[in-house]
Amino acid sequence: MTTVKSGRLLVVGGYGAVGATVAAALVDWFPGRVVVAGRDAARALRLGGVRVDVTDPDGFRRTLDGLGDVAVVVMCVEPPDAGIAHACFERGVHLVDIGATRRLLDGVAELDGLAAAGGATAVLSVGVAPGLTNLLARRAHEAVGGAERIDLTVLLGAGERHGADAVRWTVEGLAEPATARPLRVELPGHGPRTAYPFPFSDQHTLPRTLGTVQVTTRLCLDSGPLTGTLFALRRAARHPAVRQALTAVLRRVHAGGDGFAVRADARRGDLHAAYALTGRAQSRVTGLVAAYVTRELLTGSLPVGVHHIEGLAALARLPEALAEHGVALQRLGGPPEG
Ligand SMILES: NC(=O)c1ccc[n+]([C@@H]2O[C@H](COP(=O)([O-])OP(=O)(O)OC[C@H]3O[C@@H](n4cnc5c(N)ncnc54)[C@H](OP(=O)(O)O)[C@@H]3O)[C@@H](O)[C@H]2O)c1
Known part of the structure; x- marks a missing residue:
């Protein structure tokens, strides 16, 4: 026992x-x-x-x-x-x-x-990101026998009432300069989405813990227009007054659902493996x-x-344990599991 x-x-x-x-x-x-x-x-x-x-x-x-x-x-x-x-x-x-x-x-x-x-x-x-993204990245990394590159995508529901501290964190992240290009990604239950580089910590810790050189995490919202508007404000968000206004708006506007999705794609040469998780209410x-x-x-x-x-x-195996809470794990492609 x-x-x-x-x-x-x-x-x-x-x-x-x-x-x-x-x-x-x-x-x-x-x-x-x-x-x-x-x-x-x-x-x-x-x-x-x-x-x-x-x-x-x-x-x-x-x-x-x-x-x-x-x-x-x-x-x-x-x-x-x-x-x-x-x-x-x-x-x-x-x-x-x-x-x-x-x-x-x-x-x-x-x-x-x-x-x-x-x-x-x-x-x-x-958590979800970092957290479940790290666990999916590890699986995808192992599925290709050691990834050279990992792309993580996070979709958040704009209709969810995210906490004040999470909104503060997101708006501050928006003000940081982008380090990679946006990517068009298929997210289960949400279809193809354009996601933008975002300073989640997972992309900085995974190169150390997995030894993969290139890791990028990108973010989008379930509402495409809101995602476009948010990232169009990236440069403006460097001004504190704009960040303050954005924080106030994001705390009040709840356009969209509360579903979230995360996806990890690992690549080594021609090998590619991908896993995704979907659920409701990331908080x-x-x-x-x-x-x-x-x-x-x-x-x-x-x-x-x-x-x-x-x-x-x-x-x-934490992603599997969350199935009882409506979190669904999917393998989207890659070599046969060993
Ligand atoms: N890893 C992940 O996937 C993930 C996902 C979501 C959120 N997060 C992180 O989790 C944090 C919380 O998010 P949330 O959505 O729960 O925010 P939240 O609803 O604003 O909750 C923050 C809580 O902390 C308390 N608090 C705030 N400042 C404090 C301080 N100086 N000392 C002690 N307590 C304090 C708040 O109560 P009082 O104001 O009354 O003190 C409140 O209870 C954020 O930093 C966010 O970035 C991580």
Whole structure:
């Protein structure tokens, strides 16, 4: 029988769009052990949680010490730097992080030695993108016997009510210069779409974890006209005032559905393999991925140190596990599976 580590599960951002799903799933599996946290003290306390501000690592240390028996912190909001991870690892507290910003994930990865020394495990690249994209990339990479190039495509539903922090992240990403060309891609359930290069962290970590030189992640929305408008504003989005206006519009306009799709194409010479996943409500599915990862971590099956999700064999079948939540995995082509 699997033994599950004891201690509390601190879900930071636990009443946000992603965090609420994480907290609900973990409460089901680990009743009485989940503590929800955010900056709104009244809201957190109503949920039996605590006030936490991730921009204040010293305050976070005091919270961890006050709670005393935190086994794992699930980060469902992006902190400004690796200070929160540092506070966790110093105390041997495990970490699951849904962050999607390369600089932040690189900062946490640099703390690998500290995490390992304290017996802590951290899982990064947790969610839909990064997360499921990393897992599909690994499958496609293996299907061609080691990819020379991987193209990842993410389609998000413009009708979904994405959380404030996710909208902030998307608008900031729009302001970054494009590093590759747009691509026309067939996405199951959505048909052919033009997707544009977007700074998801997966394309920066995969070259290191898989050894594939060229990885590009592209984004589109389910609404073609909205995708075109958004990316036409790319240059203008370098101005803070434009980003502010765009954030306000994206938080109010919900044109489209809540379906999402991700696809990974791997190529080596003439060989090509592709996998896709479709589902509804990316915030919910991101939360489910984080909850599954946390449960696996608590069984003690994951090694200590800092890992991206695609480096952990115990999590390789996570896409199949999500079938019960309406997430459909498809192999779109490639050499026969070995
Ligand atoms: N890997 C993936 O596939 C994936 C997918 C979706 C989202 N994400 C990332 O997940 C994050 C959350 O997205 P979301 O859609 O859930 O956003 P959200 O709905 O805005 O949720 C953020 C939560 O964090 C709390 N929070 C905000 N600032 C905080 C701070 N300084 N200290 C403590 N808590 C704070 C918020 O509550 P208060 O404002 O009351 O504090 C809220 O509960 C984003 O960074 C996004 O980029 C990743």
